[in-house]
Amino acid sequence: MNKSIWLENEVTFDKVSSNIQTDLLIIGGGISGSNVLYFLKDSPYKITLINNTNNNTTCNSTAKITYLQQDIYTKISKIYSQEKAYEYYQSQKEAIKLLIHIIKTEKIDCDLEKVSSYIFSNKKKNNLDLEKDFLKNYNIPFQLKKHLPISISCNHAIEVKNTFMFNPYKYIVNLKQKLNRYKNISIYDQSLATSIKKKKNGYVVFCNNKKITCNSIIMACHYPFSIEKDFPFTTYLERSIVSAFPYSYENPFSMINLDQEVLSLRTYQDHLIFLSNSHNINCKENILKEVKKHENKTQHLFQKKGEYTWINHDIMTNDHLPIAGLIQGSHIYILTGYNTWGMTNSTICAKLVSDLVLKKENEYIKLFDPNRSTNIKRLVNDFLYSISSGSRLLCDKFCKNKDFYQENVKIVKENGIAYGIYIDKKNQEHKVYNLCPHMKCNLIFNSFDKTWDCPCHGSRFDIDGNVIKGPASLNIKITKDKN
């Protein structure tokens, strides 16, 4: 897989290699899992965190820490109300405070920078005016701008100060290394939870052919697995292409537009990080074509070629609010659905989940409730997204799109079973099942990363069939997986 600018010197913890008994099990060691662990570090509980891989959503993000998040306040106001959008704004302000507090008090080396954030647009019809009205109504300080601190065209922009950005990999690794010194905490990498069994007083989680027995589980694994929820119907996945290249600039900045064709930029040391080509992963487009479009845009706007180029996707909720809390009728907590704003949302949701575990009050329980009741506008969104996912699934079952498969990739059917074959440079065949174990969607070969990707819910597998991204928790190897 192509790696992001952040993932140069990877540090990993030990693997799970024996049975474990623990009070709390956190599944997932991205920013969500790391932040929950931080908020629970002084609790009386024995806590175990297991993580599959570091090449996760967090370490492939652009890692801006801001409350100016495209037209999020307009979108939430349209589905719910301005008051709810303001509640969300307050949660983001509090999240920034908490995150900066963690970084400062724990002295986490993560290249934190204080910057201005901008949202901008080139279109006459856009939500920038509505965002401006929202900020004005609630006396949130901002400035209107005609120009950006970089030479890309812009009709209008809004600037807010006192926002941040950092290196997300350094943040989670350095935080986890500090937390691993606590007596009640154990952290593991390369440890994939494959299934969960309910027991009388808790759960048994299977991982690396070992058993982890626990009282409660915190699902911090991005797309949750092994729980019955309406996830596929209330969320969708958005994928973007990101690149980083050397760039000289006067002052660091962070910005994103509101236009249909998303452009997001930030500086990092002597590089510019540029994101474009954001799509629902359902969109039937060959990934190489998407990368090419992104490269052409980079060339056109900056006359540069990406020194690093990578792909990442995040979970989008149909009502634009994250999902965090206790799953009804269980001892499983969940935090996810950050709508591409996970640096702040993982922090505020981690605080919320830790408060629930510690039986403390928290003012955002209702706002992010995973069991929240739906309203008619959200239902319409859910319906439209489900149709799009369903049609994608049917299309995969019945149509063959030859464009996806190049000469070194074959999809074959033997005795009614679909297999995917990738032939590597040494002419060696890598054959896997072409069916995602999660919800039985057919997989698409990603020629850019050399992975098998699920177009329905984002699971990814390497050419030998190992899971590298959930929700799938079983591999697609031809030899039967014993887990």
Ligand SMILES: Cc1cc2nc3c(=O)[nH]c(=O)nc-3n(C[C@H](O)[C@H](O)[C@H](O)COP(=O)(O)OP(=O)(O)OC[C@H]3O[C@@H](n4cnc5c(N)ncnc54)[C@H](O)[C@@H]3O)c2cc1C
């Ligand atoms: C292109 C892009 C740019 C973004 N830029 C920004 C930004 O500028 N600012 C911002 O605030 N947000 C941004 N985001 C959003 C942000 O990156 C995510 O919301 C956030 O990183 C999600 O964190 P997480 O910890 O929930 O998930 P992850 O980082 O994916 O962590 C989940 C972890 O769980 C592990 N795992 C999964 N399944 C299992 C299992 N079965 N057993 C064990 N471990 C498992 C995985 O290996 C992984 O390490 C961006 C997102 C994208 C796609």
